[in-house]
Amino acid sequence: MNKKTRLTRKKNPARLRCPYCGSPVQLRSADGIYQNNSDNAMLYVCQRYPACDAYVRAHPGTNQPMGDLANGDLRALRCQAHRSFDQLHQSGRMSRDAAYRWLSARLSLPLDATHIGSMGEYYCRQVIEACETLGMRSRRIAPQSRSEASGGVSA
Numbered sequence: 001m002n003k004k005t006r007l008t009r010k011k012n013p014a015r016l017r018c019p020y021c022g023s024p025v026q027l028r029s030a031d032g033i034y035q036n037n038s039d040n041a042m043l044y045v046c047q048r049y050p051a052c053d054a055y056v057r058a059h060p061g062t063n064q065p066m067g068d069l070a071n072g073d074l075r076a077l078r079c080q081a082h083r084s085f086d087q088l089h090q091s092g093r094m095s096r097d098a099a100y101r102w103l104s105a106r107l108s109l110p111l112d113a114t115h116i117g118s119m120g121e122y123y124c125r126q127v128i129e130a131c132e133t134l135g136m137r138s139r140r141i142a143p144q145s146r147s148e149a150s151g152g153v154s155a
């Protein structure tokens with residue numbers, strides 16, 4: 001039997017281990033994991049999946065993992081953090097670049113490490129809190145509509 005062709009890559013994602021249970025991690029299609037995998041996404045999935053619900057998406061083309069494997073709780077937190085963050089630039093309040101610079105300063109992280117997709121729970125919560133605080137402040141400065149002002153705050 002021939003030896004398998006060795007792949008030469010800078011990183012070797014095949015050596016990834018699940019951060020939750022230590023099992024090896026497999027690169028596989030997201031079919032059966034994503035409800036809709038029309039993008040043909042590839043995932044690094046814990047070998048114990050679904051008993052261990054940990055995976056991370058691979059960058060299309062390069063198959064490099066986008067971050068550390070995340071379980072359901074962390075994935076939900078990352079989604080929530082991304083939603084909060086995206087509102088900052090999608091609302092036109094600041095550009096996407098400016099939003100990343102703001103977040104990086106706010107979290108005291110280097111800009112090139114300010115990726116929600118690779119953040120753990122602690123940083124995700126920091127992102128959500130920071131974005132909510134900023135959002136609340138901006139509502140007070142620039143009220144978009146008066147329909148919310150049903151309370152009895154007298155000016």
Ligand SMILES: [Zn+2]
Nearest residue numbers: 018021046052
């Ligand atoms: Zn695992």
